[in-house]
Amino acid sequence: MWRNRLRRCALSAAGLLGACLLALPAQARYYDDVIDSGYIRIGLYRDFPPYSWLENGEPRGIDVEIGKRIAAGLGVLFEPHWITPDENLEDDLRNNVWKGHYLDKDDTRPLAPKQLADIMMRVPYDREYAYMRDSTGEIVNEQVVMFGAYQRERWQVAYNGERLDSVATLAVFQYHPIGVEIDSLPDFYLTSAFQGRMREHTRHYSNVREAFAAMRKGEVDAVMGMRAEIDWLVESAADGRIRLGDNGFPMMGKQEWDLGMAVKQTYRQLGYAVEAVVDDLIRSGQMEKLYANYGLRYELPGLYQEVAEGY
Known part of the structure; x- marks a missing residue:
């Protein structure tokens, strides 16, 4: 259907170029598409050390290192997809995981499809947030799956x-x-x-x-x-x-939280494959070493802590 719309746009006057752009679908990919392409696009926040940033033109940060190992585990190349934070996380998920921003800053070619991350790093792994509803009762984040907790x-x-x-x-x-x-x-x-x-x-x-x-x-x-x-x-x-400091924070509410990843809800197979790679990094101790390389203390996500404690 979208191809027909694009063809009609191409036959229209130049003043309808904006309508053509809006008719294009955002690019999100199935697991097989990622493997066949030879690369995976990892969503990372810009200028956010120690998690992800550019240094002399090269991606650096703990999320970059995890992303590279995800790519290696899938047998593909690592490609960063840089995220500029919007007003809130729901906007970031919409713009970078399932829909795309109407002004794609990373690709200004005429009629270029919007670029999306195959997976997005540093997303709260929180059931309450994942199933949060808006004022009409609709699930706010129904278009994404949050998975793969890798750090507390x-x-x-x-x-x-x-x-x-x-x-x-x-x-x-x-x-x-x-x-x-x-x-x-x-x-x-x-x-x-x-x-x-x-x-x-x-x-x-x-x-x-x-x-x-x-x-x-x-x-x-x-x-x-x-x-x-x-x-x-x-x-x-x-x-x-x-x-x-070794102090607590009385009356603060949530003082600790798990972080994971997000994928568009129709691409769960890709999420399962990525989660398996990350699970191996955690269980083998490689994840803790990655954090230590940046001078960071590593704490297991809650699920892994429960397993370690014998629940």
């Missing part, structure tokens, strides 16, 4: 040991400034918890890297972010003043 993430505080003796409790940030990424969960938490007692000393930055740099310059005494980001920054800085 949590929040972490790092602090300047010359300014603070320890961070056993967040109460110290009633008196000491702490940096956070603006509009993040740590931002909302530190500005609202305990009747807002830490609000005055919460400083906002565009990302955790900027907050960490501010701590090293003495603008703040601590930072709060995702553990892998904090671990990577501490490892990269090699600054003997920086310590890791």
Whole structure:
């Protein structure tokens, strides 16, 4: 059907070019298509170290390394599909996994089909989120399957040991400034918890890297972010003043969560094949080594923890 629409568009005036573009289907691929093509397109977030970023034109990051091993496990080449975050995760899934953005930034050729990732990394592996419904009762993410949990993430505080003796409790940030990424969960938490007692000393930055740099310059005494980001920054800085807090986060809600991948719901066979590769990486200990290579602590996803504990 879409071929007929395209043919009609081609016969129309040049002013209808936009309609032709909208008529084109987004490219998502079955398992056999991926294998036959000789490559797999892995969805990775742009400029998001230590997970994925470009360095001297080369992809780097823990998700890049996992993506390369997924490709090797399937016997195909690794191809990054870079994702620029939209307003929320539902938009990212729609634009990069199952539908495509109407303005495809990665391919500006006339009549080029929208490009999609075959799989997308760093997606919450959470049943409640996967089956979340909108105001009409429809499942928001019904077009995607979330699978293959490969890491458990949590929040972490790092602090300047010359300014603070320890961070056993967040109460110290009633008196000491702490940096956070603006509009993040740590931002909302530190500005609202305990009747807002830490609000005055919460400083906002565009990302955790900027907050960490501010701590090293003495603008703040601590930072709060995702553990892998904090671990990577501490490892990269090699600054003997920086310590890791061992505090909890009372009344914060979800303090740890599993991360996995997403695939369009009609391409489950590809998801099963990718999940088998990732499962082997985890069970063989290779996944933990990949994280260690970036100076990161690795924590098994919940399902694997239950198996290890004998449930």
